[in-house]
Amino acid sequence: MSGPLSREVSRRGPRRWVAAVLGRHPVGAVLVAPYAVFLALVFAYPFGFAVWISFHDYFFTAPGVPVDRPFVGLANYTAVLGDPAVRQAFGNIIVFLLINVPLTTVLALLLANALNGAIRGRTFLRVAYYVPYVTASVAVVGVWLFLFNSGGLVNKLLGPLAPDPSWLVSEHLAMPTVAVYVAWKQLGFFILLYLAALQNVPNELYESAAVDGASRWQRFRSVTVPAVRPATTLVVIVATITGANLFTEPYLLTGGGGPNGASASPVLLMYQRGIEQAQPDVAAAIGVLLVIGVVVVSLINRRILERP
Amino acid sequence: MTRVVPDIAPRPVERRGKPQTGGRGSGRGWTVLRPILLAAGAVAFRFPFYYMLIGSLQAEPDTSPAGALPSADLTLGNYRDINERIDLLQSLVNSGIFTGGVILATVVFGVLAGYALARLSFRGRGALFGLVLLVQVVPFQLLLIPLYVLIVRSYGLADSYLGMILPYAINTTAVFVFRQFFLQLPDDLFAAARTDGAGEVRILWSIALPLVRPALLTAVLLTFIGPWNEFLWPFLITKQADMQPLAVSLANYMTNVAARTANPYGAILAGPCVLAAPAVALFVAFQRHFTSTNIGSGVKG
Numbered sequence: 001m002s003g004p005l006s007r008e009v010s011r012r013g014p015r016r017w018v019a020a021v022l023g024r025h026p027v028g029a030v031l032v033a034p035y036a037v038f039l040a041l042v043f044a045y046p047f048g049f050a051v052w053i054s055f056h057d058y059f060f061t062a063p064g065v066p067v068d069r070p071f072v073g074l075a076n077y078t079a080v081l082g083d084p085a086v087r088q089a090f091g092n093i094i095v096f097l098l099i100n101v102p103l104t105t106v107l108a109l110l111l112a113n114a115l116n117g118a119i120r121g122r123t124f125l126r127v128a129y130y131v132p133y134v135t136a137s138v139a140v141v142g143v144w145l146f147l148f149n150s151g152g153l154v155n156k157l158l159g160p161l162a163p164d165p166s167w168l169v170s171e172h173l174a175m176p177t178v179a180v181y182v183a184w185k186q187l188g189f190f191i192l193l194y195l196a197a198l199q200n201v202p203n204e205l206y207e208s209a210a211v212d213g214a215s216r217w218q219r220f221r222s223v224t225v226p227a228v229r230p231a232t233t234l235v236v237i238v239a240t241i242t243g244a245n246l247f248t249e250p251y252l253l254t255g256g257g258g259p260n261g262a263s264a265s266p267v268l269l270m271y272q273r274g275i276e277q278a279q280p281d282v283a284a285a286i287g288v289l290l291v292i293g294v295v296v297v298s299l300i301n302r303r304i305l306e307r308p
Numbered sequence: 309m310t311r312v313v314p315d316i317a318p319r320p321v322e323r324r325g326k327p328q329t330g331g332r333g334s335g336r337g338w339t340v341l342r343p344i345l346l347a348a349g350a351v352a353f354r355f356p357f358y359y360m361l362i363g364s365l366q367a368e369p370d371t372s373p374a375g376a377l378p379s380a381d382l383t384l385g386n387y388r389d390i391n392e393r394i395d396l397l398q399s400l401v402n403s404g405i406f407t408g409g410v411i412l413a414t415v416v417f418g419v420l421a422g423y424a425l426a427r428l429s430f431r432g433r434g435a436l437f438g439l440v441l442l443v444q445v446v447p448f449q450l451l452l453i454p455l456y457v458l459i460v461r462s463y464g465l466a467d468s469y470l471g472m473i474l475p476y477a478i479n480t481t482a483v484f485v486f487r488q489f490f491l492q493l494p495d496d497l498f499a500a501a502r503t504d505g506a507g508e509v510r511i512l513w514s515i516a517l518p519l520v521r522p523a524l525l526t527a528v529l530l531t532f533i534g535p536w537n538e539f540l541w542p543f544l545i546t547k548q549a550d551m552q553p554l555a556v557s558l559a560n561y562m563t564n565v566a567a568r569t570a571n572p573y574g575a576i577l578a579g580p581c582v583l584a585a586p587a588v589a590l591f592v593a594f595q596r597h598f599t600s601t602n603i604g605s606g607v608k609g
Contacts, residue, residue: 021431027508028428035421036436038478043443046454053454060461114346121347127595128350131357134591136537138555139580142562143360146573152371153359184353216338245449248539252559267449267540275544280453287450294447 054284076285086286089257089264090293092175093244096265097297099179101239104190107183108235112194113224133188141252144181165259174254174263182249186242190235197231198224233305237298244294247271266290357584364577386571386578393575394561396582399554403536403583406472406553410535411528413477418527421478422486423512427498443480451475452544460545467551472542476535482527489520526597529590536587554583 018026054076056069080086115125132140147154148167155162163170167177201224209219225232246265250257256272257264266286274283363369365382390396424430425437455475465471493516501511517524539555546552552560558579566572 023428023430023433025424025428025430025508028424028430029432031420031424031428031512032433032436034417035478035483036439038417039439039443039480042455042475042477043446043451044439046451046458047446049454049458050450053457060457111346111349114342119343119346121343123595125346125350127592128353130595131588131591132353134533134537134587135357135584136539136555136580136587138537138539138559138562139584140356140360142558142573142576142580143356143363145562146363146369146371146577147356147359149371153373153376156372187353241447245447248559252562255563267452270449270452271540271544274453275456280457284453287453291447291450 050284050287053281054288056281058281058284060278060280072281076281077289079282080285080289085261085264086266086269088261089266089269090289092257092261092263093246093265095175096179096182096246097240097243099176100183100243101236103180103183104187104239105232105235108187108190108194109225109228109232111187112191112198113220115191116195116198129191130188132185137185137248138252140185141249144253148177168254169259171259171262174259178246178249178253178263181253182243182246186239190239193235193238194228194231197228201227229305233302236301236305240297240301241294244290357588360577360584361581363573364581367574368571369573369577386574387582389571390561390575390579390582393565394557394579395550396554396579398550399552399557400582402469402551403553403555405469406538406542407532407535409469409473410476411531413473414479414482414531415524415528417478418482418486419512419517419524421483422488423490423516425483426487426490427516428508440480440483448475452540455541456544466545467548469551471545472553473535475541476538479531479534482531485523485527486520489523490516493519522597525594529594529597532590533587554579558583 022029055071055073057072057075058069059067061067111129115122115129119125145168146152149155150166150169152166155166163173167173205223205227206219209223214222245267247267250263250265250268251271254263257268267290270283270286270290273286274280359376362376362378362382364386365384366375366379367381367383367385369375425433425440459471459474460466463471465474497515497519498511501515506515537555538553539559542553543556543559546556549557549560561579562576566576569575
């Protein structure tokens with residue numbers, strides 16, 4: 001807070017009085033004003049509004065029409081929890097996270113570890129792994145549909161081993177396929193996170209492990225993995241939050257969460273209930289439950305990963 | 309100039325980390341295996357993009373293994389088809405305005421707020437900083453319904469660029485990143501400028517900003533990816549086809565129209581190539597700015 005600024009405090013006159021009330025640089029308040037207003041309007045107020053909606057009987061009306069929106073207690077929550085489609089969607093997202101998060105974490109760490117260091121064609125390799133991350137999901141969904149449809153290249157190559165019903169229309173394979181797709185799509189970002197963490201592992205640790213005769217795999221297990229543990233916590237939590245937000249992929253890859261809701265996600269349900277069926281109060285309750293779930297899972301993850 | 313802020317300048321990834329001269333016990337197998345595994349992985353990661361491009365250029369995309377090989381009879385017919393179904397130019401313009409608006413607002417307001425939080429002391433700074441941290445933990449899916457109610461129903465901003473841009477106009481991560489950049493500048497610089505009588509806004513504009521210019525470029529590149537690729541929010545608030553960004557009009561085409569056409573995959577592969585091209589081109593051109601250091605500091609926690 002102080003530092004280089006403190007020498008200016010001793011000035012006399014009215015400025016001193018202004019400084020006492022508004023701080024040493026009142027212009028700072030002007031600079032942050034747009035951001036503060038934005039936070040209030042686009043985050044703080046809607047945040048409270050979401051919770052409020054979830055406890056009231058809320059419906060869309062034309063602007064300016066005064067209507068009664070009675071407090072209904074937990075009615076929206078009981079409606080949500082009693083809805084088999086919502087329960088299925090929460091079950092689906094758990095399946096998704098159980099596949100996607102470990103796959104993402106393990107592959108990202110292994111690939112970052114292999115990419116770290118001077119290797120031939122590093123630029124080519126890096127670009128290859130990052131490109132899916134910088135490309136729109138809407139764009140790459142098209143080619144996945146093409147690759148994984150019943151008569152697509154993947155099934156043609158598998159021949160008699162091709163699953164029937166095919167990947168995206170099978171109740172058992174739809175969600176795992178979406179989970180693998182998202183892992184492929186996001187992996188570049190998590191590789192970057194691990195690469196950043198690997199830069200901070202002191203070389204001496206590897207050297208002394210090598211002197212002790214540790215094999216490459218032993219060095220990876222006993223030096224690299226513990227050293228990047230904070231990054232692992234971050235990767236797991238970010239992947240969980242991103243995964244819980246799943247919408248575009250079930251909407252486009254599996255035609256709206258099909259078959260029979262086997263790949264529907266909670267956010268997809270929020271869209272269907274809230275916007276398509278005009279029940280924003282139910283959708284807000286799904287949102288609150290989802291956020292509570294994500295926070296609980298993140299806290300548990302952190303507990304487990306930061307255990308000494 | 310950029311030497312003043314060494315942490316921001318792009319730097320090679322391999323400076324530290326694992327020694328390449330394997331000690332005793334380092335299997336010879338790994339030295340051979342690693343490049344092969346990495347290359348195989350890279351091919352697996354690139355193949356869908358190659359396949360998308362080659363399929364989009366075939367009159368009717370061929371699903372047989374032979375179809376994955378380049379052949380002589382490539383055509384732009386699918387691009388003509390998709391352009392007849394959705395107005396590609398208008399959609400690209402919409403994507404451009406949405407993305408440009410978000411980048412402009414993110415950089416302008418982010419720099420102002422980041423500078424004030426890093427370098428100025430004023431009443432309310434501590435409280436605001438606490439609020440910023442709180443915002444980091446509020447996920448977007450909770451805000452989906454209330455923002456829809458407010459922006460579409462209350463403010464009547466459906467089918468408008470402003471409505472599209474508003475929720476993304478300021479990015480808290482960007483504020484954090486800019487704050488970090490300004491904190492890294494040497495204190496003496498600011499003290500000297502103040503002694504010379506420069507005002508705070510002038511210090512920001514003519515001293516601090518030029519020093520963080522490389523960081524600004526990274527921030528712009530990273531910000532570009534978000535709105536350009538964003539689907540859910542613009543999808544919710546645009547119903548008119550002539551206001552939809554390309555990601556939205558393509559998705560609508562895929563879900564509503566494609567299945568009923570004679571050659572569904574032709575347009576489903578060509579449209580995405582148009583959507584992907586600008587992001588991939590920018591990334592490849594500026595990929596050295598896309599380093600682990602720059603992005604590691606900008607992660608939403």
